[in-house]
Amino acid sequence: MNILVVLRMIPDSAGELQLAEDGRGIDREWLDFQLNDFDDHALEEAILLKEGSGATVTAVAIGEGANRVLQMAAARGADEVIALQTEDDAMISSRTIAATIAATARAKSADLVLCGVQSTEDVFGQLAPYVGALLDWPHVSGTNRVLPDGAGLRVTQERGAGVAVTYEMALPAVLGVQTASKAPRYVSGSKLREASKTPIGRATLEPSGFERSAEIRELRLPTQGGSGEDLGNDAENVADRLVAILAANGLARK
Amino acid sequence: MTGWRARHYVSALANAPKVARFDQPLRRLEGVATAIGLHRKMLRKPLAGVLHAIIFISFFVLFTATIEAFGSRLFPGFSLALVGGETWIAGLQDFFAVLMLIGVGLALYQRYVLRPARFKGSSGSDAAIIYVLIVLIVGSLLFEAAARILGGADGSWRPVASWLAGLLGRIGVPAQETQEICYWLHVGAILAFLVYIPGSKHRHMFLAAPNIYFRNLEPRGAAPAVPRDRENPGVDKLAEFDWKQQLDLLSCTECGRCQAVCPAYAAGLPLSPKMLITDMRDALAAGPSALPLVGGVISEATLWACTTCRACMEECPVEIEHLPKIIDMRRHLVDEGRVSPGLQDALSNLTRLGNSMGKPSKMRARWTRELGFPVKDARSEPVDVLWFVGDYASYDPRVQEITRKVAELLNAAGVDFGILFDAERNSGNDVRRAGEEGLFETLAQSNIDAIGECTFNRIMTTDPHSLNALKNDYRHFGAAFEVLHYTALLAELIQAGKLDLAPVDGGKVTYHDPCYLGRYNGGFDAPRDLIRAAGYTLHDMPRCRENSFCCGAGGGRIWQSDDGVAERPSENRIREALSLGDIDYFVVACPKDKVMYTAAIDALGVADKLKVLDIAELLVPRPTRDTAPEAAGVDII
Numbered sequence: 052m053n054i055l056v057v058l059r060m061i062p063d064s065a066g067e068l069q070l071a072e073d074g075r076g077i078d079r080e081w082l083d084f085q086l087n088d089f090d091d092h093a094l095e096e097a098i099l100l101k102e103g104s105g106a107t108v109t110a111v112a113i114g115e116g117a118n119r120v121l122q123m124a125a126a127r128g129a130d131e132v133i134a135l136q137t138e139d140d141a142m143i144s145s146r147t148i149a150a151t152i153a154a155t156a157r158a159k160s161a162d163l164v165l166c167g168v169q170s171t172e173d174v175f176g177q178l179a180p181y182v183g184a185l186l187d188w189p190h191v192s193g194t195n196r197v198l199p200d201g202a203g204l205r206v207t208q209e210r211g212a213g214v215a216v217t218y219e220m221a222l223p224a225v226l227g228v229q230t231a232s233k234a235p236r237y238v239s240g241s242k243l244r245e246a247s248k249t250p251i252g253r254a255t256l257e258p259s260g261f262e263r264s265a266e267i268r269e270l271r272l273p274t275q276g277g278s279g280e281d282l283g284n285d286a287e288n289v290a291d292r293l294v295a296i297l298a299a300n301g302l303a304r305k
Numbered sequence: 306m307t308g309w310r311a312r313h314y315v316s317a318l319a320n321a322p323k324v325a326r327f328d329q330p331l332r333r334l335e336g337v338a339t340a341i342g343l344h345r346k347m348l349r350k351p352l353a354g355v356l357h358a359i360i361f362i363s364f365f366v367l368f369t370a371t372i373e374a375f376g377s378r379l380f381p382g383f384s385l386a387l388v389g390g391e392t393w394i395a396g397l398q399d400f401f402a403v404l405m406l407i408g409v410g411l412a413l414y415q416r417y418v419l420r421p422a423r424f425k426g427s428s429g430s431d432a433a434i435i436y437v438l439i440v441l442i443v444g445s446l447l448f449e450a451a452a453r454i455l456g457g458a459d460g461s462w463r464p465v466a467s468w469l470a471g472l473l474g475r476i477g478v479p480a481q482e483t484q485e486i487c488y489w490l491h492v493g494a495i496l497a498f499l500v501y502i503p504g505s506k507h508r509h510m511f512l513a514a515p516n517i518y519f520r521n522l523e524p525r526g527a528a529p530a531v532p533r534d535r536e537n538p539g540v541d542k543l544a545e546f547d548w549k550q551q552l553d554l555l556s557c558t559e560c561g562r563c564q565a566v567c568p569a570y571a572a573g574l575p576l577s578p579k580m581l582i583t584d585m586r587d588a589l590a591a592g593p594s595a596l597p598l599v600g601g602v603i604s605e606a607t608l609w610a611c612t613t614c615r616a617c618m619e620e621c622p623v624e625i626e627h628l629p630k631i632i633d634m635r636r637h638l639v640d641e642g643r644v645s646p647g648l649q650d651a652l653s654n655l656t657r658l659g660n661s662m663g664k665p666s667k668m669r670a671r672w673t674r675e676l677g678f679p680v681k682d683a684r685s686e687p688v689d690v691l692w693f694v695g696d697y698a699s700y701d702p703r704v705q706e707i708t709r710k711v712a713e714l715l716n717a718a719g720v721d722f723g724i725l726f727d728a729e730r731n732s733g734n735d736v737r738r739a740g741e742e743g744l745f746e747t748l749a750q751s752n753i754d755a756i757g758e759c760t761f762n763r764i765m766t767t768d769p770h771s772l773n774a775l776k777n778d779y780r781h782f783g784a785a786f787e788v789l790h791y792t793a794l795l796a797e798l799i800q801a802g803k804l805d806l807a808p809v810d811g812g813k814v815t816y817h818d819p820c821y822l823g824r825y826n827g828g829f830d831a832p833r834d835l836i837r838a839a840g841y842t843l844h845d846m847p848r849c850r851e852n853s854f855c856c857g858a859g860g861g862r863i864w865q866s867d868d869g870v871a872e873r874p875s876e877n878r879i880r881e882a883l884s885l886g887d888i889d890y891f892v893v894a895c896p897k898d899k900v901m902y903t904a905a906i907d908a909l910g911v912a913d914k915l916k917v918l919d920i921a922e923l924l925v926p927r928p929t930r931d932t933a934p935e936a937a938g939v940d941i942i
Contacts, residue, residue: 063665065663065664065665066665066667081667083658083665083666083667085657234646236642237639237642237644237648237649237652237653238642239538239639239640239642239741239743239744240656240741240742240743240744240745240746240747241538241640241742241743242640242743243656243743243744243747244743244746244747284702285702286702286703
């Protein structure tokens with residue numbers, strides 16, 4: 052099995068988001084970037100499959116800090132790592148990268164593409180279906196367990212109300228991973244240091260192939276409405292204020 | 306036979322990795338002399354210390370009897386009579402034989418009547434066997450002498466034996482036969498003892514002195530680096546421990562002093578420093594087995610329970626080094642990715658952002674915004690004091706106020722100081738002790754590079770953990786900084802008259818010695834001087850200074866869950882403070898302590914009785930026109 056994993060770098064949500072000058076994007080210059088959590092699970096699922104049935108794993112990373120994350124992927128067991136060059140300070144749009152992911156999958160003779168089910172910049176989870184459509188491969192999103200099953204896979208997908216459904220899937224396929232079968236492992240500093248010598252391949256972005264059907268007109272940060280009150284960050288005062296507010300609204304008695 | 310019984314140990318030590326412990330012979334000998342000659346650590350427990358000293362001295366005196374016993378029969382004509390064997394030596398033997406029996410009596414009283422908890426888990430049979438053997442050896446010695454006196458020998462130097470001879474005479478036993486029986490009983494018991502020693506904790510009679518001699522003379526705060534020729538960062542086999550680490554295992558006396566002071570053991574966690582050593586010792590004695598060392602002989606839960614407070618090593622009378630073993634085995638776990646979710650989160654955050662909280666670096670110096678004056682960026686202008694603030698003091702809202710208080714005190718004293726802003730990283734002290742050597746190296750190198758860009762005279766830290774790393778661990782990279790804790794700098798400023806305090810008529814307070822300030826770096830007095838200078842009366846807890854009891858946060862414990870904890874060490878400590886009576890404040894000098902003890906007081910519901918204050922919060926500068934903080938607020942960052 053040849054597995055391709057997609058690793059997207061997204062803005063650190065602990066940072067302060069500010070709009071870019073044109074009001075159509077986030078000012079990315081002062082933000083820290085981190086690996087999309089779902090993609091981390093996709094990587095772990097790939098490594099678990101490799102350990103379970105001897106696959107080769109190719110990791111493709113996109114965005115600021117890609118090299119660091121690729122070293123981590125190599126330390127965890129990825130066989131080949133590739134940094135996809137994108138425009139600086141541009142949002143990673145699933146529409147834009149899907150064609151390149153599909154092309155890379157073909158070039159690497161991949162028979163399984165794994166990516167996170169969504170990211171903060173793809174909350175509708177479009178990457179996996181896009182790639183599936185471009186490759187004309189079957190696709191399942193929201194997986195929480197992937198096991199090798201003969202020549203194919205046994206894939207468990209999470210649905211509402213705690214219902215889980217299990218598919219038998221033939222390869223090739225594309226999966227949007229929600230959680231890996233096991234939590235992503237810790238990779239030690241000494242292994243990271245060793246992996247820092249891993250050669251990182253380069254790939255350039257291919258034209259997306261999708262017709263542009265809509266454009267972003269305006270991006271708005273959440274505005275503070277009149278119904279909220281900032282209680283500050285002093286724990287003792289906050290606790291007192293909370294108790295007072297709850298008491299004043301008849302929700303608690305002192 | 307004794308040698309044959311010890312052969313496993315000899316070959317284990319001979320094949321163990323090397324470690325340099327042969328330097329500074331005089332300093333090493335001096336340590337042996339105070340540890341054994343003066344029983345320095347032994348006497349911290351008076352009864353145990355005195356009884357051990359009695360048995361110890363008596364053993365040496367009575368050894369002359371052993372020489373006589375063997376000498377006289379192996380070499381006919383051999384006698385100590387020429388040097389006083391029948392006179393003063395005989396008198397000493399007579400006296401010390403009785404003293405030895407008194408010593409054994411005290412030991413019996415301690416072990417079977419007082420029954421201190423520290424003996425829990427120690428071998429009961431080892432103790433019982435030695436009592437029987439000593440009584441046999443000494444008893445037979447006395448009776449042999451008595452029988453000789455009964456047979457006509459001079460008893461004037463042996464009053465006790467003479468008295469016994471009287472008894473024997475009254476019973477009417479034959480002198481010659483009794484003497485013969487007692488002689489062989491004596492010799493037989495000694496030989497039995499000799500054969501028995503290598504398989505028992507009484508090996509320490511031979512190994513305590515070498516183990517103390519070969520003790521670690523490096524600064525207490527420097528965790529041992531990974532040896533260059535070791536393949537993996539950690540240790541997963543006993544044979545991978547160097548010979549001194551293995552000698553430690555063989556030297557353990559099972560006295561349990563380490564267990565009695567261990568915060569993890571007191572908390573009900575599955576760690577006893579004593580059993581850690583004896584479990585590994587038994588595995589070493591048993592030879593190669595299928596059971597792995599890490600996760601087999603020693604469980605993972607045992608290894609993660611340690612706070613690295615160093616109380617066990619401070620207490621051990623034979624200088625056993627528990628921590629290097631724990632850290633080396635943790636290194637193996639970390640290298641294999643076997644870490645708890647809490648620790649994984651913290652280590653991942655540290656890898657990614659340089660702090661355990663997962664906060665952006667750019668927010669590290671945000672606490673300075675609410676100061677009434679700007680803080681210098683040490684990266685862009687020279688400063689006298691480079692302040693290494695640390696994670697908790699920078700990011701934790703409960704500690705930021707103290708951080709600002711320290712800044713105000715420095716400002717009031719006219720200290721020219723600056724910080725590293727977003728270039729500072731976690732010092733790596735607890736990362737290293739959690740076994741993450743690779744990440745520690747990355748963090749340390751990053752800090753050393755950042756500090757190297759600055760012009761300064763001294764480094765001050767808020768956190769004792771950072772103090773320890775910068776002062777001791779960073780030497781591993783050739784970085785020798787002059788580093789001091791803020792309590793030391795403030796005490797110095799008061800001494801020099803630069804910081805003028807307005808002392809209050811303060812009440813009674815107690816002070817908690819942080820492990821990494823006190824036990825590790827000897828910072829016991831400056832905090833106490835500051836408390837007194839501020840106008841408070843200090844009432845120390847029973848466990849203070851070197852014997853301070855850890856809050857439970859060190860060595861990466863603060864990043865892990867409290868699962869399995871019966872009583873948190875911090876709550877145990879607050880109870881100790883409450884037992885002092887009328888104490889107003891529980892004074893601390895470590896950001897983690899503020900967090901830990903505030904939580905403990907809340908958990909115990911005693912916020913009305915005791916409040917946690919950092920030393921900086923006690924200090925109020927005397928307002929003067931010169932030192933009043935400038936009113937003009939300058940916005941920085």
